[in-house]
Amino acid sequence: MSKIKLTTVAFKGTAEQEAQLRQVLDEINSSEHPSVMTALQRAQAIYGYLPIEVQTIIAEEMGVSLEEVFGVATFYSQFTLNPQGSYAFGVCLGTACYVKGSGDVVAKLEECLGLKDGETSSDGKYSIASTRCVGCCGLAPVMTVNNEVYGKLTVKDIPDIVAKYQAM
Amino acid sequence: MALVNVKINNIPVQVEEGTTILEAAKVAGIKIPTLCYLKGVNEIGACRVCVCEVKGARSLVAACVYPVNEGMDVFTNTPNVRASRKATVELLLSNHNKACLSCVRNNNCELQTLSTELGCDATKYEGVKTEASIDGSTPYLIRDNSKCVLCRRCTAVCKEYQSVAVIGANGRGFDTHIACAFEKPLADTACVGCGQCIVACPTGALTEMEQIxxxxxxxxxxxxxxxxxxxxxxxxxxxxxxxxxxxxxxxxxxxxxxxxxxxxxxxxxxxxxxxxxxxxxxxxxxxxxxxxxxxxxxxxxxxxxxxxxxxxxxxxxxxxxxxxxxxxxxxxxxxxxxxxxxxxxxxxxxxxxxxxxxxxxxxxxxxxxxxxxxxxxxxxxxxxxxxxxxxxxxxxxxxxxxxxxxxxxxxxxxxxxxxxxxxxxxxxxxxxxxxxxxxxxxxxxxxxxxxxxxxxxxxxxxxxxxxxxxxxxxxxxxxxxxxxxxxxxxxxxxxxxxxxxxxxxxxxxxxxxxxxxxxxxxxxxxxxxxxxxxxxxxxxxxxxxxxxxxxxxxxxxxxxxxxxxxxxxxxxxxxxxxx
Structure with missing residues (x-):
């Protein structure tokens, strides 16, 4: 049915973040055309993702239903319902990487981490996100983990890379 | 309100300015088929079943939302129009759970009627299908999205008539589906059970929980x-x-x-x-x-x-x-x-x-x-x-x-x-x-x-x-x-x-x-x-x-x-x- 990836990570929003969000929503509500999309963009900038706690505040403050907010949040690929993991695995699915087998790399990574593309482990440590071209096609297929770049990967390389982060 | 003169299939009619082609055609005694349109509630021109030809227009237009203007010449039954409507419904049928014989809406289904009226081949396109996902969490309603045509009539009545708005379209493209926020079962939402969505649904995607x-x-x-x-x-x-x-x-x-x-x-x-x-x-x-x-x-x-x-x-x-x-x-x-x-x-x-x-x-x-x-x-x-x-x-x-x-x-x-x-x-x-x-x-x-x-x-x-x-x-x-x-x-x-x-x-x-x-x-x-x-x-x-x-x-x-x-x-x- 749905490719929507709901988060299993516990919400750790702070009072400061909430105050910031409410201020942003006040601004948006007093603008000429208050839009849910703008609210979601600003909220994601504050929290890094859009969990139910955040979307509920947006719905209440903007006087729309939670489903209307969720509908927008799941329509646009710019929005994410999951926080980035402490170790964020990004696999390039751009043309060059894909031709060189990055699809298999994602599959192996999913297997090793027990997560699907777009998900974050419930302890918040690992996440997988397929990305567009990261701009170093010469290294295809490419994977990034936070700021580390791994190039010219094969499926066989993945278990060792994963093990390295699991040991950290 | 000013009156305008238009022709529907060469039949002259006079209607108020701003009237849609759909309504003007009705005045001329012509029924244009619709699917997503519900007057006053869901006027979104989304399903493209009501398309018509307007003389001079670049492409076919959706009759349910297209207003007429003075001198407009509309054709509702040309080969081009018929082919377009037929293809639209055949594509809808390609992703439809066609278990019609055991469907609660058999013989009272708007998709079925359209398919028959437009002479569709229900098996013309075979492809990936939306998986059946049944929400039977409440004691009053069942949603089966494998029969949903995404017309949004249910979400429109939920919001416009009832200001409840617990259902809507989630996701995008082929994955679009009608559901609740955060994919919650309906029973966990503020759904009130009025059933207006059921009577608005053109197909068997929504029905009451039967106890016959x-x-x-x-x-x-x-x-x-x-x-x-x-x-x-x-x-x-x-x-x-x-x-x-x-x-x-x-x-x-x-x-x-x-x-x-x-x-x-x-x-x-x-x-x-x-x-x-x-x-x-x-x-x-x-x-x-x-x-x-x-x-x-x-x-x-x-x-x-x-x-x-x-x-x-x-x-x-x-x-x-x-x-x-x-x-x-x-x-x-x-x-x-x-x-x-x-x-x-x-x-x-x-x-x-x-x-x-x-x-x-x-x-x-x-x-x-x-x-x-x-x-x-x-x-x-x-x-x-x-x-x-x-x-x-x-x-x-x-x-x-x-x-x-x-x-x-x-x-x-x-x-x-x-x-x-x-x-x-x-x-x-x-x-x-x-x-x-x-x-x-x-x-x-x-x-x-x-x-x-x-x-x-x-x-x-x-x-x-x-x-x-x-x-x-x-x-x-x-x-x-x-x-x-x-x-x-x-x-x-x-x-x-x-x-x-x-x-x-x-x-x-x-x-x-x-x-x-x-x-x-x-x-x-x-x-x-x-x-x-x-x-x-x-x-x-x-x-x-x-x-x-x-x-x-x-x-x-x-x-x-x-x-x-x-x-x-x-x-x-x-x-x-x-x-």
Whole structure:
């Protein structure tokens, strides 16, 4: 049915973040055309993702239903319902990487981490996100983990890379 | 508004500027097929089934949203138009669960009709299909998205009529699906169960949670005394399921059919409605006299009650504590009537036939079990009753007219008009006026509170005291009224609220009409007219004159709002979260 990836990570929003969000929503509500999309963009900038706690505040403050907010949040690929993991695995699915087998790399990574593309482990440590071209096609297929770049990967390389982060 | 001249298939017509092609074509006697369009509610031009050619236009246009202008030349039936509509529907069918033979909407499905009318090949395109994902989390509704065409009619009525908006389109592209926020099951949301989404759905994606087989089983159980009773609106809807004109009153045939189905007692929820007036009218007069919480708001409509609990949990004191007519009826069956018969209420099964899906939720609420067992065992919709009748092989239109059984099948015109918006208010006024003023009201027709408008108001002088009343139907209208109540700005003493626009006659359990009928006929008006006609022809038009109700108080309950009446006929409410 749905490719929507709901988060299993516990919400750790702070009072400061909430105050910031409410201020942003006040601004948006007093603008000429208050839009849910703008609210979601600003909220994601504050929290890094859009969990139910955040979307509920947006719905209440903007006087729309939670489903209307969720509908927008799941329509646009710019929005994410999951926080980035402490170790964020990004696999390039751009043309060059894909031709060189990055699809298999994602599959192996999913297997090793027990997560699907777009998900974050419930302890918040690992996440997988397929990305567009990261701009170093010469290294295809490419994977990034936070700021580390791994190039010219094969499926066989993945278990060792994963093990390295699991040991950290 | 200026008039413009246009030609539809070379037929000249004159229509108001701004009229859509769809409506202009109707004037020219041409029906343009539609799927997503519901007049005034869902005008989004999304499905492309209504496309037409406009001379000089770059491409085909969606007739449902395209306004006509002076001199426009429209063609609704060209080879190009036909090919486009056909391809659109064939593509929809490529991702449709075509289990039509066992589908609840077989022969009453707008997609099926379109496919036939447009000459589609239902198997032309084979491809990936949306997986069946069934939400059967509530006791009243099933969603099966493998039959969904994403027309958004359900989400539109949920938001526009009801201001509930718990369903919407999630995801994008092929993964788009109608569901709740965060993919929650419907039961975990502020859904009120009104069923307006079901009657708006063109296909079998939405349907009530059926209990037909359970009812057939209890009828066949010789150890059970099985009682059936129908709500006022059922008798003016049921005939439509058998091809009769909208609003045909089939009370006599309905009674005959129920008897032939094998129910032991054929009673009427109208009796419960008369009883509601006794209790609610007394409660209102008490609040008026003793400075109780005003405005008092009616509690007959279970979807309204749930709406209030979710959205106005701080205002529950305004709700009458009276159970709904359905629940009062069941409670009286299982206490008074069971005692009279000398049987254990556990061996009694009460089946209600309702124009409503929320009644399936209401029967399972807490504090609805006067005899220690549920007041109502099964709440079926008008549609389910029609299916029971068809399954039993009863030739409905050839049935004789029969009478309800006594004593709980006796009712007044006041109980009957509960089916239309304003009916409860009018029924209450007929009795309250007489109690306060000491003589019958100059006219028993309180026309100010009749009609299908969403919000009506009136003032009545009762022995020097002005009583200000308001009647609202459709929960979006109720929300407006309640915002004022919450703000302390409400000027009313007594408010009637019904969840469905037009009241129960237009409930979510009533026969499903195609969008074409909905867009062009006043369904709720026709059904209401039929109810008021029966009331006008009745001798007994006031609830307090109902002899069976009088006898019930005399033999069993004592006075209205007595301690015993409270135990059996009143209930309580709980605050609920919005999310």
């Amino acid at each position: 087989d359970d009812v057939l089983n209890v009828i066949n159980d010789p150890t059970k005394r099985v009682i059936v009773a129908a709500a006022p609106s059922v008798r003016v809807g049921l005939g439509e399921e058998f091809g009769m004109p909208i609003g045909t009153n089939v009370e006599g045939k309905m009674v005959a059919a129920m008897r032939r189905l094998g129910f032991d007692d054929v009673f009427d929820v109208n009796f419960g409605a008369d009883l509601t007036i006794m209790e609610e009218g007394t409660e209102f007069l008490g609040r008026l006299k003793n400075g109780g919480t005003l405005p008092m708001i009616t509690s007959c409509s279970p979807a309204w009650i749930k709406f209030c609990e979710h959205n106005f949990p701080d205002q529950l004191d305004h709700l009458s504590s009276c159970k709904s007519p359905q629940q009062m009826f069941g409670a009286v069956c299982k206490t008074y009537y069971a005692e009279k018969l000398g049987i254990d209420p556990k061996d009694m099964v009460v089946v209600s036939i309702m124009p409503c899906t929320a009644k399936k939720f209401e029967r399972g609420r807490g504090n609805q079990n006067a005899a220690g067992v549920p007041d109502i065992d099964y709440a079926l919709t008008t549609r389910e009753l029609a299916k029971l009748i068809k399954r039993a092989g009863i030739i409905f239109d050839e049935l004789p007219d029969e009478q309800f059984d006594s004593p709980l099948g006796i009712f007044s015109g006041a109980g009957l008009i509960f089916g239309a918006t304003g009916g409860v208010m009018e029924a209450a006024l007929r009795t309250v006026y007489e109690v306060v003023v000491g003589k019958e009201a100059p006219s028993l027709d309180f026309n100010e509170v009749r009609g299908t408008e969403g919000i009506k108001e009136a003032e009545y002088n009762l022995a020097g005291q002005t009583v200000r009343v308001c009647v609202a139907s459709g929960l979006a209208n109720a929300r407006k009224i309640m915002e004022d109540v919450r703000a302390g700005k409400s000027k009313y003493d007594f408010i009637e609220i019904m969840s469905c626009p037009g009241g129960c006659v237009n409930g979510g359990g009533q026969p499903i009409k195609s969008a074409f009928v909905r867009n062009n006929k006043d369904i709720k008006g026709e059904r209401a007219k039929s109810i008021y006609a029966q009331d006008a022809a009745m001798k007994m038009r006031k609830s307090h004159e109902n002899p069976a109700v009088q006898q019930l108080y005399k033999e069993y309950l004592g006075e209205p709002n007595s301690h015993k009446a409270h135990e059996i006929l009143h209930t309580s409410y709980i605050p609920r979260n919005r999310y």
